[in-house]
Amino acid sequence: MSTRDWDQDAIRRDFPILRREVNGKPLVYLDNAATSQKPVQVIAELTRYYRDYNANIHRGVHTLSQEATAAYEGARARVAAFIGARAPEEIVFTRNATEAINLVAHSYGRAFLEAGDEVVITELEHHSNIVPWQLLRDQHGVVLRYVPMCDDGTLDMAEARRIIGPRTKLLAITQMSNALGTIVPVAELAALAHQHGAVVLVDGAQSVPHLPTDVAALGADFLVFSAHKMLGPTGVGVLWARSELLEAMPPFLAGGDMILTVSMERSTWNAVPYKFEAGTPNIADVIAFGAALDYLAALGMDAVRRHERELLGVAVDRLAAVPGITLYGPADLDARGGVVSFGLDGIHPHDIGQVLDGAGVAIRAGHHCAQPVMQHLGIAATARASFYLYNTPAEVDALVAAVHDAVRFFGRVRV
Amino acid sequence: MSDLEELYREILLDHYRSPRNAGHVPGATHSADGANPLCGDAVHLELTLDGDGRIAGIAFSGHGCSISQASSSLMTEYVKGRDADAALAAVGDFQRMMIEGDPPPAADFGDLEALAGVAKFPVRVKCASLAWKTLEQALADKRGASAAVTTDERSL
Numbered sequence: 001m002s003t004r005d006w007d008q009d010a011i012r013r014d015f016p017i018l019r020r021e022v023n024g025k026p027l028v029y030l031d032n033a034a035t036s037q038k039p040v041q042v043i044a045e046l047t048r049y050y051r052d053y054n055a056n057i058h059r060g061v062h063t064l065s066q067e068a069t070a071a072y073e074g075a076r077a078r079v080a081a082f083i084g085a086r087a088p089e090e091i092v093f094t095r096n097a098t099e100a101i102n103l104v105a106h107s108y109g110r111a112f113l114e115a116g117d118e119v120v121i122t123e124l125e126h127h128s129n130i131v132p133w134q135l136l137r138d139q140h141g142v143v144l145r146y147v148p149m150c151d152d153g154t155l156d157m158a159e160a161r162r163i164i165g166p167r168t169k170l171l172a173i174t175q176m177s178n179a180l181g182t183i184v185p186v187a188e189l190a191a192l193a194h195q196h197g198a199v200v201l202v203d204g205a206q207s208v209p210h211l212p213t214d215v216a217a218l219g220a221d222f223l224v225f226s227a228h229k230m231l232g233p234t235g236v237g238v239l240w241a242r243s244e245l246l247e248a249m250p251p252f253l254a255g256g257d258m259i260l261t262v263s264m265e266r267s268t269w270n271a272v273p274y275k276f277e278a279g280t281p282n283i284a285d286v287i288a289f290g291a292a293l294d295y296l297a298a299l300g301m302d303a304v305r306r307h308e309r310e311l312l313g314v315a316v317d318r319l320a321a322v323p324g325i326t327l328y329g330p331a332d333l334d335a336r337g338g339v340v341s342f343g344l345d346g347i348h349p350h351d352i353g354q355v356l357d358g359a360g361v362a363i364r365a366g367h368h369c370a371q372p373v374m375q376h377l378g379i380a381a382t383a384r385a386s387f388y389l390y391n392t393p394a395e396v397d398a399l400v401a402a403v404h405d406a407v408r409f410f411g412r413v414r415v
Numbered sequence: 416m417s418d419l420e421e422l423y424r425e426i427l428l429d430h431y432r433s434p435r436n437a438g439h440v441p442g443a444t445h446s447a448d449g450a451n452p453l454c455g456d457a458v459h460l461e462l463t464l465d466g467d468g469r470i471a472g473i474a475f476s477g478h479g480c481s482i483s484q485a486s487s488s489l490m491t492e493y494v495k496g497r498d499a500d501a502a503l504a505a506v507g508d509f510q511r512m513m514i515e516g517d518p519p520p521a522a523d524f525g526d527l528e529a530l531a532g533v534a535k536f537p538v539r540v541k542c543a544s545l546a547w548k549t550l551e552q553a554l555a556d557k558r559g560a561s562a563a564v565t566t567d568e569r570s571l
Contacts, residue, residue, distance in 0.1 A: 023418070346432075350454055350480035350542065351423075358419045367455045380455040380478055409419065410428065410481075 003300035006307065008392060011299075014039040015390050025360030028395045033178050033206060033339055033386035034364055035228045038292070042231055045291035049284045057283055058257060058274070072283055075290030076273075082293045083223065084214035085240050092239040092246070092273040093286055097205040098128040100224035100239035101172070103252040103276060104201055105132035108222075109170070111250050115141030117169040120193075122147040122155055123376055124177045124184065127369040129203045133172060143167075149376055153180040153329040160189055168198040175207035175218075179370040179382065180329035181312075181339030183207070190219035199245070205229060210308060210337050210388075212301040215240060230296060232289035235282045246272040253278040304389050308338030311387045311396055315340050318400045323407060328382055338387035341368075344403070347410045349383040355409055356383075359402035421532040422539070423481065427489075430526075431481040436491035440472040449549030451541055456483045460491075460549045468499050475546065482530075482539050487546035489527050499554050506547045513540045 012018050015037050020027050029037060049071065055064035057072050077088040085091060094100045113119070119133050119142050137144045145168075147160045164171060171193040175186045190200040201222035204213065208223070209230035215223055222245070227236035241249075251258055251269055255278035260268040269275045296304065312333050319325055324345035330336045344352055353365035364384045367374045374380060385399055443461035450457045456479030465471040473495050475487045490509075494502040509527065511517040516534040519527060533543045 348480035348484075350539075351482075354422070354536070354539070355419060358417075366453065371455075374455070380457075409423070 003303065004298050006299070006303055008390075012390050012392075014041065014295075016040060016043075018390060022360040022362070023358050025358075026398075028359075028361040028398045030385040030387065030391065030395065030399060031362045031364050032209075032388040032391075033229070033368075033384065035234070036209065036231050036388050037390065038231055038233065039295055041295055042233065042288050042291045046233060046284055046288040049287050054284075056280055068283060068287075071287045071290070072281070075286045075293075078290045078293045078297075079238055079240075082213070082297060083208065083240060084216055087243065089272055090240055090243050090246065092241070092276040093281055094224075094237035094239055094276075095235055095282070096228075096237035097203065097224045097226040098132075098237070100222075100237045101129055101201070101203065102132045103239055104222050104224075104241075105136045107249045107252045107276075108199070108245065109133075109136045109142070110140055112248075113140065113142050113169050116143060116167075118143045118145055118165075118167040119170045119172065120145045120147060120164055120168050120198075121172045122160075122174065122184070123149040123372045124153075124155060124180070124182060125172075125174055125370070125372070126178050126203065126205065127371070128205075129172055129174060130372070142169075146372075147173075149182075149373065151377075152331060153177065153182045153373075154335070155182070155184055155189075157185070157188075161192065164189070164192050164196060164198070166196050168193060168196050170201065171198050172201040172203065174203040174205075176204075176210070176337045176339075177329075177370070177373065178206045178339075179368040179373045179384070180341050181206075181337040181386075182330050183211070183335045183337060187217060187219050194219065206337060206339075209296075210301075211305055221245060227285065227289040227292065231292035233285035233292075236285045236289050239276070243272060246276070249276075251275050251278070255279045257281075299389060307389055308387045308391075309333065311391055311393065312336065312338045312340065314393055315385065315387075315396045315399065318396065319403065322400070322403050325403070328377060338391075339384060340386075341382040341384045342403075343379060343382055344407060344410075347406060349381040351410065352383040352403070352406050355406040356399070356402045359398065359405060361399055361402045363399075418535065422536055424529040424532065426526050426529040427485040428481060430485035430488040434475075434484055434488040436474045436488065436495065438474045438476060440474045443472070443474075445553045447549050447553035447555075449545045449552065451479070451483070451545055454480070454542065456480060456542060456545055458483065458487050458546055458549050460487075460546070460553050462550075462553060464499055470494050470497055470499060470502055479545070480539075480542050482533060482542040483545050486530055486543040489530065490546045490550060493525065493527055494550065502550065503554055506551050509547050510544065513544055 017037050053064045053067040055068045057069040076091045079091045080088045148156045193200050199221040202220040204225040208225040223240040228234040258278040326343045328341040349365035366381050440461040444463045446461045458477040460475050462473040463471045473491045508520045
C-alpha cells in the first residue's frame with residue numbers, strides 16, 4: 001500500500017472525538033498509552049459488520065456467515081502483514097495483550113518449562129507481564145528473575161548479560177515501557193537468550209502501535225499487543241508466535257471452534273490458530289481492527305514514529321523549564337517512545353491530572369500498572385502524557401500551559 | 416468560584432501542606448491500614464480509646480493526593496476527643512455528603528464542610544473517603560477486642 005502524505009488537519013478530521021470539548025475547553029487527548037482514539041474508518045467498519053453482514057463465522061453455509069468469515073480472516077491476514085509474520089496462521093486473536101501473555105504462560109509454560117527452569121523478565125514490565133509469571137512460579141515451580149532498570153529508566157544491560165544464561169528457558173520483555181517510554185533493545189536481548197536456547201516473548205503493547213514492527217528483525221518467538229492502543233476497538237488482543245511453537249503447544253481455553261472432533265471420551269484439536277480461539281470470537285472488533293491497521297499502514301509507521309519523536313522533543317524541552325518539575329525516563333529521546341512521565345514538587349500526580357482535566361487536557365496519573373518501576377524511582381506515582389499520530393505541537397503547548405497553571409494553582413497556599 | 420477552586424478549597428490545601436495529627440500515637444490501642452489500589456494512596460491510622468470509649472489520641476501517616484491527605488488531617492482533627500460511636504456516626508454523615516451529595520450535617524462539621532465540593536468529582540470521592548473507611552476499620556477492632564475477651568472467658 002502506498003503511503004499517504006502527512007496532512008495533520010486531515011488526520012484530525014478522521015477522529016470525531018477530537019472535536020469535543022471537556023470542561024469548556026477543546027479536548028487535548030494525551031493518554032494514548034492507556035488507549036488511543038478511533039478514526040471514523042474504524043467506527044464505520046464496526047457498524048458496517050453489524051448492519052450488513054452480522055453472522056457467526058467458520059460454520060455457516062449461508063452468505064452472511066461466509067462474508068463475516070472472510071472479513072474476520074482478512075483482518076488476521078492484515079495483522080500478519082503489519083508485523084511481518086510468515087503466515088496468517090501465526091496470528092491468534094485474544095481479548096487483549098494480557099490474555100495473550102497468560103495464554104503463553106499457561107500453555108507453553110506448563111508444557112515446556114519445568115520446575116527450576118528460569119523465566120527472566122525485567123523491572124520495567126507492566127503488571128501484565130509480571131503477574132502471569134509469578135503465578136507460573138507459584139503453581140509450577142519455575143524460578144522468576146528480573147533484569148534491573150537503571151535510574152534513568154533504561155535497562156541495565158550488563159546485568160541482563162549476567163542474568164540471561166544457560167538456565168534461562170524463557171525471556172519475557174517489554175519493547176517499550178508504558179510508564180517511562182523506554183525503548184528496550186529487544187533484538188540484542190533476544191539474540192542473547194537464543195544463544196542459551198531460551199524462547200523470547202516480547203510485550204509489544206506499547207511498541208507495536210508506535211514503531212515499525214518486523215517480528216523477524218525483533219528475533220522474538222512470541223509477540224503480544226492490543227488493538228485498542230492502535231486505533232482499533234477494545235476487546236481484541238494479538239498473540240503472534242512461530243507456527244512450530246503454536247503447533248506444539250496445548251490449548252489454553254477449550255470449547256467450540258477449537259476442536260476437530262469431540263466424543264464423550266475425548267477430543268482432538270483444530271489446526272492453529274483456531275486451536276487457541278475457543279468459542280465465538282470478538283468478530284466485529286477484529287474486523288474493525290483490520291480497518292485500523294489499514295489506516296496505520298497508509299500513513300506508514302516510520303512517519304508515525306517521526307511525528308511522535310518530534311512532539312516528544314518539543315514536550316521535553318518545554319516541560320524541563322517548568323519550576324519544580326522532575327522528568328523521568330531516558331534522556332536519549334531516540335531511545336524513547338512518545339511518553340513524558342513527570343512529577344512536580346509538592347503536588348501529587350492526581351492533583352496535576354485534576355488541574356489538567358480542568359483545562360481539557362487528558363493525561364494519566366498513577367503508577368501505570370508498573371509498580372516495580374515506581375518503587376525503583378522511590379515514588380508512588382507520576383503524571384504521564386503520551387502522544388499519538390493525531391496530536392499536534394499546539395496540544396503540547398496546551399499541556400505545558402496547563403502544567404504551569406497547576407504550579408501556580410497549588411503555589412497559592414504557601415506554608 | 417470555579418469547579419477547581421471549589422474542589423481545592425484553601426483550607427484543604429492548608430491541611431495538605433501542614434497536616435494535623437500526622438505521625439504516630441505511642442501505645443495506640445487501635446490501628447488500621449487503608450489503601451486505594453488504583454491510585455496508590457495509602458493511610459495508616461493509629462488511635463487510643465480511653466476507658467470511657469473516647470478517642471483520646473489519633474494520628475495518621477501515609478501518602479496520597481491533596482484530597483486524601485487533607486481529608487485524613489481533617490478527620491483526625493474532628494474525631495479527636497469524641498466518643499467512638501459519635502465518630503462512627505460521623506463516618507456515615509461524611510459518606511452521605513460524598514456519595515449522595517447531602518449537605519454537611521448542621522451540627523458541628525466545621526472545616527469538614529470544605530470537602531463537600533469533592534462530591535462533584537466522582538473519581539476523587541474515594542480519595543476523600545479513604546481516611547474515613549480506615550477509621551471505621553480501626554474502630555471495628557473494638558468488636559474484635561470484645562470477641563477476644565469472650566474467647567478468654569470461655570478458656571477460663
